[in-house]
Amino acid sequence: MGEEPRLPKHNEEEMQENEQPKKGILSCVSSPVSWFKMLAKELHWSFVFGVMVVYGISQGLGGSLARVGTEYYMKDVQKVLPSEAQVYSGITSIPWIIKPLWGLLTDVVPILGVAIADVTVDACVAQNSGTHPSLAADMQSLCALSSSIGSLVGFSISGIFVHLIGPQGVFGLLMIPAGLVLLVGVLVKEPRTSFVEYKQINQNFVNASKAVWKTLKLPDVWRPCLYMYVSFSLSLNISEGMFYWATDSKAGPSFSKELIGYIMAIGSIGSLLGALLYQYGLKDYPFRDLLFWSQILSCLAGMLDLVLVRRWNLKFGLPDILFVVIDASVSQLIGRLKWMPLLVLSAKICPPGIEGTFFALLMSIDNAGLLTASWLGGLLLHVFNVTRTEFDKFWMAILIRNLIRITPLFLLFLVPRADPNSTIFTDEVLDSNEDPGVQEFDDVELVALVKSVDRG
Template identity: 45%
Template sequence: MSTPDHQNDDSKSPPIAAATTTSIILEPFQWLRMLSSQLSPTFILGVFLVYGLGQGFSGSFFRVVSDYYWKDVQKVQPSVVQLYVALYFIPWVMKPIWGIFTDTFPVRGYRRRPYFVIAGLIGLVSGLVVALRANLPVLIALSCFIALSASMAIADVTIDACIARNSIELPSLAPDLQTLCGFCSSTGALIGFSTSGFFVRHLGPQGSLVLMAIPPAFLIVLGFVIFEHKVSASRYEKKRAVENVGMTIKSMYKTILYPQVWKPSLYMFLSLALNISTHEGHFYWYTDPKAGPAFSQEFVGMIYAIGAVGSILGVLIYHKALKDFPFRKLLFYAQLLYAISGMLDLLFVLRWNLIVGIPDYFFVVIEETATRISSKIRWMPMIVLSTQLCPLGIEGTFFALLMCIDSIGALLSKSGGAMVLHLFHVTRSDFTNLWLAVLLRNMLRFSTLALIFLVPKADQSERLLPSELSGKKMVGDVVDEENLELVPVTRNEKTQDRL
């Protein structure tokens, strides 16, 4: 009797395995369907276009192509390029200004749609100018690159307002929203990095920049198709909008003074500022035929594409295993892992990988993957934490303020890296002291662990603000029915339970 039983079990196992495989494949689509049922489909579309096509593809493609542009077309030293990269963050530092405009100043009766169009036009014109004009002066080229950054920053602050509001209204979905943003951004980066080297080789750095006009063009389209209620534009409404600017600034000032807000904000700022960037030194060293491994354009792009895969893995690890951990515990171990992974850079620059018999091509894959996974695991909870610090009513502007603080930290990181590369005399052809710059960067990463006490111990789904901030709007009845429709009017019972 046992033989038939075993045969029966064996006959059932393939269907069970097939069902399990199908379930795994369909799980992301079911997850997206769940988000679409809880949130507006136009919001999901905006996340895909801004985070996936804009920040993901455009940001990664721009990173590689602009590096080659400064190196091969303009022939600039790595420390100077590092300083230029720091200037790209100026539009991101101005995010609170963009946030105030999108929250309080409608254009022709619309609060969100026109700003997508404006962002798209700025990026489209800037991308075409730098790509199509030969012998462009350095100052004009830098201005175009900063304008491209401004295009992404304006679009980002507009969609971030939507994300912050949804995170406030549905706090249990806050980690899922950041997972969606992280996945879109990392997938777009994978495509951008993997194709950048090919285009640089065949079109040249300047010719490749013409592709930077494509994502802004889609932003213009998004501005026309995304759903939004039109608001009145009477003189009274305009006067009230001006008054609301002052009220918004006062509310932001009041909110940032709370220890529950300024302490984690300070941690996020310092963790970024102390993480000085030596990226341009690495890039020049990667491509040097004497001191470095002399990677080709295609392989440099593939290195960063592998890093994008690592970022996707980091998002998946966070979503599957880490989104229920308390903020302080998760950020401590994430920062520790990030600091340890940075030591692989040091081993690579010192060429110790060759001493133990690991080829450059293989070791750089290990190094880039480990760094990107740990970086994404470190970044995701900080973004979730930022959304939980935003009071209802000024969520767009306040989230922009927090991102502005982070951008200032990133600007200091880039400019600090430029100073370090200059002090250690890392040039286009001299990389003798590059390892010292990397060692200093890693020591600063470890020092950030001493600041972890600034992070709250709360779970990621808990409300962190005092009741007087989280329980009511801070600037009156500004924009409930007038805002972009982010959450469907008719929610199912499950959504009502969440609220």
Template identity: 45%
Template sequence: MSPPDDRNEDSRPLKTPASPVVPRTASPLSIILEPFQWLTMLSSQLNPTFIAGVFLVYGLGQGFSGSFFKVVSDYYWKDVQKVQPSAVQLYAGLYFIPWVMKPVWGILTDTFPVRGYRRRPYFVLAGVLGLFSGLAIAVLANLPVVVALLCLIGVSASMAIADVTIDACIARNSIEVRSLAPDLQSLCGFCSSTGALIGFLTSGFFVHHLGPQGSLGLLAIPPALLVVLGFVIYEDKLSGSHHGKKQLIVEKVGSTISSMWQTIMYPQVWRPSLYMFLSLTLNFSTHEGHFYWYTDPKAGPAFSQEFVGMIYAIGAVGSIFGVLIYHKTLKDLPFRNLLFYAQLLYAISGMLDLLFVLRWNLILGIPDYFFVVIEETATRISSKIRWMPMIVLSTQLCPLGIEGTFFALLMSVDSIGMLLSRTMGGVVLHLFHVTRSDFTNLWLAVLLRNILRFSTLSLIFLVPKFDQSEGFLPSEVSGKKMSDSVEEEGLELVPTTINEKSVL
């Protein structure tokens, strides 16, 4: 199977032949300095405080907290609540509810200021919510399943609310400096993958020494730092003419929703959005079945708590390599070609799961500990290469003026796809009777998942053929502006040496 052809050569702009470049051998020092030079370039082209915000939210929040949350919560449901894997798969899908609500958080931060501030109070809100949710589930013993689930959803909501503001900044910068859109997503990918690596490496250690419930208390630390961030972030206070006028707020909300609806109705927008949604939904998750099988002493390989964390940490390293591969070799390829081959690679890598569950690796003489490293690395690299261009594509679909809320809308659509993926996975595990001790049909669930991954290739026609640095929205959309009631964002970190602005 081959991907659709690129645009005709005649339709492409003529390029001036580049001058010959004399190849130079990179020194070890230049290789070490290259990331710092790259960050310096991004800081000079954009705002250095924006770069710092990406590190805080993506690195500490989504990266570390997300990975630590994933491992520790799995052990909490398995060892403390003693829930079946199919039920945990459904519970994990509910974690995406706050992410589905991202447009709501976006509209709130855009149109409902608190004491004249639109951003800082919501960082504080996110921090307080995550802080109390993490402490509650760690301190209170014998929690009912419903209460424990609400606490974990609260932790997830804290991450989602904090994520909205930085996403708006990313979308705006990606539109205004389109040539840096792939670099911005590379930065986000590096931060989240590095944070995930640290979270996975430490998760097994803390579960072993503190237990699953005690380890969940550590999830209160990043939200506490979000509270601090809300007090040290500089933001221009809205003037009195904008503060407290309910009629103006209603008009702004109505204008935002109307503009979002008009934009999503363009084929250039809804077609790729539909592809991203379907590609995520059809890839239903069997993660909880794998996790229970990993730790089973009879049917599975009986991996220890520390090694389970190490497996995911290796996967995080694979994600970093995926970001590097994308950043170095793939960010200039057209969207359609890149997503076709990325999805194909992702589907092929899923077959390694099938080999592992069937234990064919032992027939081939490959030990479990070695094969799971190969499987996790291949899956995470291909997953990251598949995900990066979809995020870049999402930023390119956002019109100016409502880029923050519209990007949140696209991300919520993706979150709905992930929620459905988790839900479908739980239903499939239940139908195939995969339980805490019976994994006989786990391979059938994995096989069905892989077939759906390959079927996604037939939807590639929905993706545009344009390069990743090109704008492809109609002029009436790409230049769309909201009314003057929508102010420019003025968010930056307060200098640590001079802080003459008042705080909340």
């Protein structure tokens, strides 16, 4: 944690350049620029551009607009209970859970006679993590920084747009990020192989599914997957209850739409700081150590919600707006510190050849955990009778949520205590995954990739 911020050095010329100290504002500008240049050189500029559009504009800016718009749409237009809004918000994440099916289809089904190996930026991230293992943390940092900056901008303007054009109008604005994602699909550089053997599609699909299943059964893979799912599931989400309390409760602060957006924007600054802290200070620390401390801090940060709802902050002389800003920033920072090592670990356990499909599977496991957390949070709000106007027992729901957050600590043994810069898979592990049955399909790109996993 006390290390000096540094950028990855990949060749002798860059080392000589970095030996020249740069101070002050020039260093603050030149370091990120050099980092972006390095990534563009190592990975291709279209990949960096794709990450910035997909994570920054689509998921970051678009996701923040959609979140605030959806919350006000549920509360003011549909007039549902907080517990119901919690369940509905979970349902909207279901498409993220079926990503492995989409990954398999795009790997094995030709489109106009062309099999596109990896059509998503997520898949490119995983594939580049396999071909550039030393850059896995840098690529996840690029994704996190893009997402955090996009969220900062999006939340800053979300409340204003909801106030001016309403939630439905905000939904209309989301066509812009969607259009930019289509542009990424045209520009991103990826390997393509032409073939017209449609009769082999079924066999290719079976072979790819077998390869994924064989990999998933490896202890070095299923153990971290189990931890990720349980960890996210037990981080119960009661954000809808907090939103209703902050805007509708007579005992609450009654924040306006604009203020809600600004508070979430400041929270995104915490997420951005978390990504920077990980990139320049924590990315070389073992996964298990980072997850242990981030889980502890997550439990403690959750207590800030309890202080706010019980109105203890006013007794300490802290106004609501100041305390909520602190709460949002700290929670987002810790959440990012917990998320980053899990993303890097996910990229690390993707075996060579099926990185795209397998990374999609891992992300679907994480999203399944988030879905479970949202539904369990909705159940918790229902049990304590938290409604649009009734919040007397809301503090008990917050307390129970915070206590449950401790439980993932007992499963940390499932996470490898490994150097984030080393490879997770050994030659023995890859050799144990051998399947001679796929050798007869050498003319199909995907099968050739699967063979590379089997033979190590």
